[in-house]
Amino acid sequence: MxxxxxxxxxxxxxxxxxxxxxxxxxxxxxDGASTGTDDSGSGAAAGTVLGATSEVPVGGGTIFDDEKVVVTQPTEGDFKAFTAVCTHQGCVVDKVEEGQIMCPCHGSVFSAEDGSVVNGPATEPLAETAITVEGDEITLA
Incomplete structure (x- = not known):
């Protein structure tokens, strides 16, 4: 010693x-600040083209894995976007069915219309992600 x-x-x-x-x-x-990403946790920069409107079914949605964004179309022509990162423990949601966004890790379910929690264990909604729809193209705003 x-x-x-x-x-x-x-x-x-x-x-x-x-x-x-x-x-x-x-x-x-x-917090994403060093990568040029937005604050929603989506992992993609503004101006990134996500895909075509035809990829997002009415009443359902499409998960863009690379950008960690889920785009839904609750009613025809009304597109919404949210981070695909579950607010419970950070898993990426894996499907959108019958107006609900589902997380495979612990069973959290979110509304495809506004990202709110439908079923826990998550207690916080999915953060909304800004998008623009021009013609048939969906782009991060």
């Missing part, structure tokens, strides 16, 4: 702890 206030075992334990904690802390703080 040293007399300068820190023992060798404490120093080694501290360095080992940093090796575990640093990657964990780094993964917790990403």
């Amino acid at each position: 040293t007399t300068d206030g820190i023992g060798r075992r404490h120093a080694i334990a501290g360095v080992a702890g940093l090796g575990v904690a640093a990657p964990l802390l780094a993964s917790c703080g990403d």
Whole structure:
């Protein structure tokens, strides 16, 4: 044991702890600011073309996995978009059926009309993502 206030075992334990904690802390703080993404967690930049309106069925929706965006069409010609990242624990939703967006991880269900929680465990709605529809093209705004 040293007399300068820190023992060798404490120093080694501290360095080992940093090796575990640093990657964990780094993964917790990403808000998308460094990647040019929006604040909804969608992971895609404004101007990104998602797809054609014909890809989004009336009463249903389409998940654009690369952009982490789900686009729905609750009624004909009315397109909505939300982050595809579940608010419960960050899983990506995997299907849209009968007006509902479903998460495969823990069973959360969201409204395809407004992103609100229909069934938990999620307690927060899916964040709305701004889109523009021009002609038959859907683009992130």
